[in-house]
Amino acid sequence: MVNSSFFTGGTVTLKTNNTFDAPLINPAYLTAPVDLAILMEGTRAFFRFMDAPAWSDVSLGPNPGFITNASDSIALENFARNTVIANLHPVGTASMSPVGASWGVVNPDLRLKQASGLRIIDASVFVRLFQFK
Amino acid sequence: MICEKLESLQSLICLVLGRTLPITQSSRSPLASISQTTPTLGEGKALHSFIYNSSLRTSYSFSTNATLQAEAFQLWKNNRTGPLTAGSLGRIDQLIWGRLPSSLLNASDPSAGSNSAHYELALAVSSFCFYKSSLRDCLTRMSRDLLIFCYRPLLLLVQRLVSTILQS
Numbered sequence: 001m002v003n004s005s006f007f008t009g010g011t012v013t014l015k016t017n018n019t020f021d022a023p024l025i026n027p028a029y030l031t032a033p034v035d036l037a038i039l040m041e042g043t044r045a046f047f048r049f050m051d052a053p054a055w056s057d058v059s060l061g062p063n064p065g066f067i068t069n070a071s072d073s074i075a076l077e078n079f080a081r082n083t084v085i086a087n088l089h090p091v092g093t094a095s096m097s098p099v100g101a102s103w104g105v106v107n108p109d110l111r112l113k114q115a116s117g118l119r120i121i122d123a124s125v126f127v128r129l130f131q132f133k
Numbered sequence: 134m135i136c137e138k139l140e141s142l143q144s145l146i147c148l149v150l151g152r153t154l155p156i157t158q159s160s161r162s163p164l165a166s167i168s169q170t171t172p173t174l175g176e177g178k179a180l181h182s183f184i185y186n187s188s189l190r191t192s193y194s195f196s197t198n199a200t201l202q203a204e205a206f207q208l209w210k211n212n213r214t215g216p217l218t219a220g221s222l223g224r225i226d227q228l229i230w231g232r233l234p235s236s237l238l239n240a241s242d243p244s245a246g247s248n249s250a251h252y253e254l255a256l257a258v259s260s261f262c263f264y265k266s267s268l269r270d271c272l273t274r275m276s277r278d279l280l281i282f283c284y285r286p287l288l289l290l291v292q293r294l295v296s297t298i299l300q301s
Contacts (some may be wrong), residue, residue, distance in 0.1 A: 002181050002253040004230065005244035012175045019198065034241050039182070040232045042252030049254065087181035094174060100173050105174045129181060
């Protein structure tokens with residue numbers, strides 16, 4: 001179950017002056033309440049789907065308590081928080097913006113703002129991840 | 134690939150923040166200092182997150198049955214047939230996209246529009262708990278395990294069931 005749409009934006013910053021040291025990567029997951037709500041509802045949806053009679057022959061059994069007991073949202077929240085992991089295709093740390101915009105890192109031609117001779121050509125220029133239809 | 138990207142990003146951050154790189158430390162100052170004009174560098178990192186769930190007994194049985202696994206491996210070695218031909222890492226043939234009910238959105242909708250999904254259910258016959266010894270272990274720790282294992286006969290069953298459910 002993937003959260004296709006979300007508000008949270010993380011950061012990548014320096015840990016040391018050494019170029020070859022790994023940076024500090026903070027996905028900052030679930031800082032927006034709606035992001036947590038999406039993970040929780042997506043998990044509910046999965047178990048609702050798998051509860052269909054057609055699955056009965058291959059089902060592991062009754063759904064977990066945090067699904068069957070609808071009032072126990074804390075348990076579902078804990079499940080979501082404890083099991084969520086990264087989908088390993090980060091974008092957005094060198095966002096593209098309109099020419100002259102006060103935000104952003106590269107112009108629409110991929111050139112680094114306020115510098116010459118440097119372009120950023122990878123998915124870091126994507127401003128956001130969108131769910132395709 | 135991600136590491137390369139992050140290293141290049143880090144180099145860029147070094148450059149932008151006015152810090153010298155080791156290779157140029159003794160002889161050069163940074164080529165440019167643009168931290169004031171690119172305030173969002175390194176920010177706004179967007180990355181989908183996801184949760185593995187499992188509810189298929191068959192894949193669990195397979196994942197904990199060394200005999201079945203050995204048979205499957207032998208089939209693969211002999212003539213490239215059997216469960217292991219079902220594609221490996223992450224083959225997903227069925228997807229469901231869903232949205233939260235508006236009552237849960239609290240006036241904040243991160244999606245691209247009213248027809249765009251909030252979550253994606255990627256249905257696959259897989260064994261994230263391939264080496265787990267207990268079901269409880271599997272259910273609580275499967276998200277830590279990225280090993281994916283597809284099982285073709287069950288995959289076909291899944292396709293048929295999904296088709297049946299969606300048509301009903």
